Amino acid sequence: MSYAFPPGGLPPMDANPEGSAVFSDAYAVIPANTMRDIVTSSLPGWEGTRVWILARPLSGFAETFAQYAVEVAPGGGSHSPDPDPQAQASLFVTGGQGRLRIGKTKHKLEPGHYAYLPAGCDWRIKAMGDTPLQFHWIRKRHEPVPGLPAPGAFVVHERDVPLNMMPGTDKWGTQRFADPNDLRFDYHVNIVTFQPGGRIPFAETHVMEHGLYVLQGQAQYLLNTDWVEVGPGDFMWLRAFCPQACIATGNEPFRYLLYKDVNRHPSLTL
Template sequence: MDKYYYPEGGLPPQTHLTTERAIVTEAYTVIPKGVLTDIVTSNLPGFTKTRSWIIARPISGFATTFSQLIVEIAPGGGAPKAEFEAGVEGVVFVVKGTVNLTLNGELHELGEGGYAYLAAGDEWGLANVSDEIVSFHWIRKAYERLPGYEAKSFVTSDAEVAPREMPDVNGVWKTTRFADPDDLAHDMHVNIVTFQPGGVIPFPETHVMEHGLYVLSGKAMYLLNNDWVEVEAGDFMWLRAFCPQACYAGGPGEFRYLLYKDVNRQVKLTGQPLSG
């Protein structure tokens, strides 16, 4: 069994039932793994032998801070330069295969669970030099600079970062934090949240941060606004600010998801630049 779920595409047969678990509301969206088929992929500028599923993008009146893609690169494919938009930071998290990351002229090999934070303005590209496909999540955000702080690129992995236990939960709820949560240079966090079977978020979290939650493994009942939704590995949940959320991990194995949230910035009210 694969440690991290990844979509393989394809197309259901004509006999397949059209009903699915996909839902779009004013407070949240659920994109289940069954709808990530070949016909909804997009090509990416600058990439060869590559396709992507764009599962989140800024939408007026909903979530506006980030985009999230699942990218698949075939052997021999990639992009010498991946990010073309000035001022955009990113995170790459590998769920299948191995990819070579060139970051500011330095080569890094990212295997399954590999994680790279890519600071706005840095030059980076990706190449699949293996004989198998590579699949990864690419989360992008316009970096909000704060006087006196500047986020720096770094490379690590799921295996290298010890999860931190949430307080008073007896180990059933842990978070793998790749960036220091107290470092104000970072205006977004992309973490991994892990629940043991039976673990819960014991209250409806209701907060200003937007979320993208991609289920890497396991299954759970997840509270989204007023609805309890059953989710499993490969499903994506997308939450606007202040959407209440909670969960109950169903087992039999761990429930793990890749979590995006915007953090560490004051709410802008005037549109004017920040003063030092």
């Protein structure tokens, strides 16, 4: 299995600067071609690391989460990765090798591994081997519920997570890293897969905010009133209630990493 990641580098100087990025009140599209070296950031507490910050809480943009693409040079990493003790995290590895320590337990990371790290969790990460460790990092502040314990940390590989097909089709399925009926979780990160020709057959319109990073394949994606072509490495943000649908094109599966906020009452304050 291959997973897209920001290309870095810089386009040739004779490239057409007119791109396909979109930033609107309802959605945003950040194409892979825009994720270059000059838009990376370094983070306090991290060594040998650069990040593409794809989404962050911002007026008129993401409200519930932040999403990064992280590249760690061999030997680099962090002993104090997150400065916010209320932030929970999901990591999904797309390239290289790494070691994740949760408390006193060590986990070997390779492409396809997913880790959930609850708020306040003692975790550390280091790139191992001769190539950079690449992963997606989604952060969300935990919304506690009285009498409901916080979920525990876990690490799993996507090959061990079943693909659950939607009713009435063999071309659209979801791998769920957390049980959707477990109310301890206030967000989900899933991998959604469409076989060529697969589709969402109606314009989904719902309260969940989305971050979608295309891991593989191509599609026509309906965002609000616009059909947009997306492919490997493209990122989409969808505001709550933004209509969406999808038609997978090309000759390979269309797969994306999906964030959505779930299982909590909406706040009654802005």
